[in-house]
Structure formats: C-alpha cells, structure tokens
Amino acid sequence: MTAGSFAGGCTPQRLIVVGSGIAGLYSALLAAEAGTEVTLLTKGALADSNTYYAQGGISAVLDEPAPGDTVADHIADTLKAGVGHCNEGAVRVLCTEARLDIAGLERFGVRFDLDDDGDPALGLEAAHSAPRILHAGGDATGARVAAALIRSVLDAQAAGRIQVIGHAHVTALTQQHGRVTGAAFLQDGQGLGVEGDAVLLATGGAGQLFAQTTNPSVATADGLALAWRAGAEVKDLEFFQFHPTCMVRSPHARESEGNQDPLLISEAVRGEGAILLDAGGRRFMPDYHPDGELAPRDVVSRSIALHLSALGDPNGHVYLDARLIEAHKGSGFLEKRFPTISARTRDAGVDWTRELVPVAPAAHYWMGGVTTDLHGRTTVPGLFAAGEVACTGVQGANRLASNSLLEGLVFGRRAVEAFLAERSENGVPPSADSAAAGDTAWKFERMPGPVEASFSNPGIFSRPALRRLMTAKAGVIRTGGQLREAGAALAAWTAVEPAAIPADSLDPRAHEDANLLLAAQLLVHAARERRSSLGAHHRDDTRPLEMTVDDDKHYSMSRKASLVL
Ligand code: SIN
Numbered sequence: 001m002t003a004g005s006f007a008g009g010c011t012p013q014r015l016i017v018v019g020s021g022i023a024g025l026y027s028a029l030l031a032a033e034a035g036t037e038v039t040l041l042t043k044g045a046l047a048d049s050n051t052y053y054a055q056g057g058i059s060a061v062l063d064e065p066a067p068g069d070t071v072a073d074h075i076a077d078t079l080k081a082g083v084g085h086c087n088e089g090a091v092r093v094l095c096t097e098a099r100l101d102i103a104g105l106e107r108f109g110v111r112f113d114l115d116d117d118g119d120p121a122l123g124l125e126a127a128h129s130a131p132r133i134l135h136a137g138g139d140a141t142g143a144r145v146a147a148a149l150i151r152s153v154l155d156a157q158a159a160g161r162i163q164v165i166g167h168a169h170v171t172a173l174t175q176q177h178g179r180v181t182g183a184a185f186l187q188d189g190q191g192l193g194v195e196g197d198a199v200l201l202a203t204g205g206a207g208q209l210f211a212q213t214t215n216p217s218v219a220t221a222d223g224l225a226l227a228w229r230a231g232a233e234v235k236d237l238e239f240f241q242f243h244p245t246c247m248v249r250s251p252h253a254r255e256s257e258g259n260q261d262p263l264l265i266s267e268a269v270r271g272e273g274a275i276l277l278d279a280g281g282r283r284f285m286p287d288y289h290p291d292g293e294l295a296p297r298d299v300v301s302r303s304i305a306l307h308l309s310a311l312g313d314p315n316g317h318v319y320l321d322a323r324l325i326e327a328h329k330g331s332g333f334l335e336k337r338f339p340t341i342s343a344r345t346r347d348a349g350v351d352w353t354r355e356l357v358p359v360a361p362a363a364h365y366w367m368g369g370v371t372t373d374l375h376g377r378t379t380v381p382g383l384f385a386a387g388e389v390a391c392t393g394v395q396g397a398n399r400l401a402s403n404s405l406l407e408g409l410v411f412g413r414r415a416v417e418a419f420l421a422e423r424s425e426n427g428v429p430p431s432a433d434s435a436a437a438g439d440t441a442w443k444f445e446r447m448p449g450p451v452e453a454s455f456s457n458p459g460i461f462s463r464p465a466l467r468r469l470m471t472a473k474a475g476v477i478r479t480g481g482q483l484r485e486a487g488a489a490l491a492a493w494t495a496v497e498p499a500a501i502p503a504d505s506l507d508p509r510a511h512e513d514a515n516l517l518l519a520a521q522l523l524v525h526a527a528r529e530r531r532s533s534l535g536a537h538h539r540d541d542t543r544p545l546e547m548t549v550d551d552d553k554h555y556s557m558s559r560k561a562s563l564v565l
Pocket of ligand 1: 054055056057265266267268365400401402403404
C-alpha cells in the first residue's frame with residue numbers, strides 16, 4: 001500500500017460524497033482507488049469551494065528530526081491555539097499522520113514549492129513555533145491543490161470510477177431503517193436522488209452567516225443542516241473563527257474590479273514580518289499580546305475589534321504594513337512569495353509594496369460542526385463527515401493556522417478507511433464513540449427551544465438582514481443581551497414566515513436560506529449556553545474561565561446568575 005492509498009476490496013460498494021473541497025475530492029479519489037463506486041455531488045462547479053481560496057498552505061512536519069521542529073511541537077502548538085478545548089487524541093492523529101496524506105496529495109499530482117536546496121519551502125504563520133507550512137504557487141496553495149485533485153477526479157470519471165454530478169444542491173439525506181443511504185438533490189430545477197451504502201459529507205463551512213467573510217458564496221452551512229435534520233449530533237458551534245486580515249474594499253471598488261470574491265491577506269504575510277497599524281499609524285498588537293501580530297488568530301481578531309472600539313470606531317478598519325517585508329527581504333520579494341495577493345491588491349488599487357492595506361476581521365472558519373469520532377463517523381449510521389463541516393474536536397476553541405486543509409485530508413482518509421472496514425466486516429453499523437461527542441454535543445431532540453420574542457421588529461427575513469444580525473450580535477465580541485436579541489430575531493423569522501422558506505422549494509437559494517437560518521439558530525443557542533469566554537467565543541459580559549481568586553469566582557458566579565436568559 002502506498003501513502004494515502006488502499007488495497008481494493010472484494011465487493012464494490014457505493015459511497016456518496018457531498019462536496020468538492022479538499023476533503024471531498026481526496027476522499028472520493030481514495031475510495032475509488034479501493035474499488036468503491038463513488039458518486040461525487042457538488043452544488044457548483046468542482047472548483048467552487050473554500051479550499052480553492054486557501055492561501056497560507058498546509059502545516060505538516062514531514063521528517064524527524066526536522067531542523068528545529070518536531071511532531072510533538074506541532075501537537076503542542078495546536079493544543080495551545082485551541083485554548084485547552086481540543087480533543088487531544090484527534091490532534092495527535094492529525095499531526096502524526098500529516099506526512100502520510102501530504103505524500104497522498106503528491107501522488108495525485110500536487111507539487112509543493114521548494115527552496116533553493118530543493119527541499120520543501122516552509123513558511124511561518126501565527127502561533128506556530130517553527131516554520132512548517134507547505135505551500136504551492138506561493139500563496140495559491142488552495143487553487144493548486146484543488147486543480148491537481150480535480151484533474152485526478154476527472155481522470156477517474158473518464159475511467160468510469162467516479163461519477164461527478166455538478167450543480168447539484170442536496171436538499172435531504174435519505175434513510176432506510178435508521179441508516180443514511182442516499183441523498184435527494186436539485187439540479188436544473190428538478191428534484192432527483194441518488195442511493196448508495198453511505199454518505200460522506202464534505203460540504204465545508206458557513207462564512208455566509210456573517211456580513212464580512214473570507215468564504216465564497218457556496219459556504220452556506222448545508223452539510224450541518226442536512227446532518228442536523230437527519231438526527232446527527234452537533235458540537236462546539238459557538239466557536240467561529242474570524243480571520244484578522246481580510247482586505248476592506250468598498251462595494252464600489254468590488255464592482256469596478258469586477259471581482260466580488262473575498263480578498264484574504266494570508267497570515268503568512270504576518271509570518272514574513274508584516275505588522276498592524278491603527279489609523280494613527282501606531283502599532284497596537286504588542287499592547288494586547290506579547291507575540292504581537294503572531295499571536296493566535298482569535299487573539300489578533302479580538303484585539304483589532306477591541307482597539308477599534310477603544311478608538312471609537314468599532315466598524316472601522318486597521319492597516320497591514322507589508323512594506324517592511326520588502327525593505328528587509330529585497331524588492332520583488334512580495335511579488336514572488338505572494339503573487340496572488342500582489343495581483344489582487346493591485347487590482348483593488350493598492351500597491352502593497354508602497355502602501356498600507358486596509359484590513360478588518362472577517363468570518364473564516366467554523367471550529368464546531370457535526371460531531372464525529374476519529375474515523376469520520378457521525379452519530380447516525382451510514383453518515384460520515386470530514387473537513388470543516390465535521391467536528392472531531394481537533395480545532396478546539398480556535399484553529400491553528402493552516403491546520404484546516406490538513407484536517408480535511410487526514411480525517412477524509414480516515415472516514416474512507418472506516419467506510420471500507422465497515423463494509424468488509426459485513427455491515428457493522430458505524431457510530432461515533434460517545435467520548436468524541438463530549439458534553440456540549442446536542443442531539444436532534446435538543447433543538448433549541450423557542451426564544452422569548454423580546455426583539456420587537458426584526459423586519460422581513462432576507463439573507464443580508466440575517467448576515468447583518470449575526471455580525472452585530474454574534475460576531476467577534478458578544479454579550480448575553482446581544483445573543484438574546486439575535487435568538488429572538490431568528491425565532492421570529494422562523495416562526496412568523498415559515499412560508500418564506502418552503503422545504504419543498506425547487507429553488508436552491510431558498511434551501512440555502514433555510515440552512516443558514518437553522519445554522520444561525522444553532523450557533524446562537526450554543527453561544528448563549530457558554531457563559532464564559534473561551535478562544536474564538538468572546539463574551540464581553542463575563543470574566544474568562546481562568547480566574548482563580550475567590551472574590552473573582554463570586555463575581556463570576558453572580559454575573560452568570562444575572563445572565564440567565
Ligand atoms: C491564511 O492564509 O491566513 C489562511 C490559512 C488558514 O486559514 O489556515
């Protein structure tokens with residue numbers, strides 16, 4: 001068996017994979033190699049995914065001893081960034097097995113950038129204790145990885161090993177005797193279906209819940225909603241990561257560029273030495289964290305939000321100064337190392353070798369998701385999940401930079417392994433072990449109850465209104481009162497206008513709206529339940545958990561009591 005491949009099984013089985021980001025493409029390829037009949041459904045084109053936009057790269061310790069790095073350090077950094085909320089077993093698997101799946105990617109044609117000695121060129125990103133980020137095409141890692149995997153999938157399709165169904169919006173998972181066996185989907189205005197032995201959800205995240213996001217328009221919480229409606233447990237939904245540096249462009253600038261895509265400025269830019277300045281030209285991050293711009297992502301985003309509030313400009317932006325990099329590393333460095341960002345900022349009217357880039361935090365990555373065990377098994381038989389839609393607990397309360405593509409690879413492969421093992425063991429039903437579910441997991445029965453309608457007039461539901469609400473009330477910094485208002489508005493939208501989002505609509509956008517609305521309710525419910533700040537979930541009305549002084553405990557308790565909603 002070569003890296004990331006499986007020996008063929010005896011009886012062909014059918015696996016339905018939903019989603020065409022890194023987890024979906026890689027899993028489909030591995031399953032097909034093992035002799036499984038694979039149907040890959042994706043709601044846009046194959047390249048429409050968050051993976052395509054990933055700039056930074058993939059973190060991995062390839063060899064040991066590596067100069068100045070170890071797998072143990074990668075594990076420690078991941079646990080630290082996750083603020084003690086990670087599933088340690090999952091982190092161990094992620095970091096230990098990384099090299100296996102990097103080799104798997106190379107087998108499918110991905111070529112990572114090399115340094116002058118012909119070794120992998122390794123970048124540094126925030127909260128990593130050593131440079132360990134593999135990248136491809138400079139800052140075009142996601143696009144290069146997606147392109148190579150898509151080529152392999154199309155080859156497999158030509159060879160009859162994978163059936164790709166594009167522009168197919170999955171509206172429901174079908175079940176027989178409590179087991180997920182297929183999916184209903186919309187294509188060209190028609191309701192269709194596909195049946196198999198199991199479904200692997202690899203549908204990515206939900207950045208479209210918020211007004212500013214680094215995610216493309218397809219990130220509408222579809223997988224989470226499908227799994228929830230099928231009865232699966234979900235977990236850690238209060239933890240939504242905001243990336244600190246998304247370029248701020250006016251709608252007018254977007255229009256005239258003819259490009260509505262989000263413009264992320266990779267964390268790798270700060271890894272190369274860029275700093276953050278406020279409107280007064282003052283570097284502020286060292287006031288908030290000793291690691292400055294290289295503090296964990298949740299800290300940097302929160303610090304920007306707090307700093308802007310302190311300056312009386314909570315909806316404003318700060319500036320990324322990349323000019324220093326060029327000054328230290330020589331003219332032309334930025335263009336060579338970050339060709340995509342160089343071109344995109346230039347198109348947006350900013351020459352970042354000479355000018356500051358206006359940036360603000362934007363919704364980026366959901367740490368929570370559908371509860372899975374370490375083999376991608378959800379709590380519903382026949383339903384697997386991998387990548388951002390899943391929650392193994394590997395990302396804790398705040399994901400470490402460049403661990404997301406890695407998660408999709410490692411746990412996508414493991415889900416395929418579990419599917420194959422289950423089938424060869426004559427149908428042992430899959431189920432997530434209860435230890436993975438943890439104490440904050442909710443079952444289907446625990447749908448958030450009605451929320452008191454104290455938010456008097458949320459207006460008529462629309463996607464922009466939902467995104468504005470989530471940004472204002474459940475964004476980087478939250479309070480109990482804001483979350484309560486958000487819950488009431490969401491409940492009003494759900495209760496008052498059920499006909500606005502009919503379950504049997506043939507319009508994919510109506511289904512996306514329903515999925516976003518459900519995901520928003522689940523997120524807000526989780527955020528209201530967690531009364532203390534932790535990682536990316538920052539409540540401005542409670543003291544952090546770490547307080548140990550007795551008086552503080554009393555304070556914290558009484559604040560909690562007054563927050564009963
Ligand atoms: C980035 O390049 O900053 C994003 C990478 C990630 O989300 O891990």
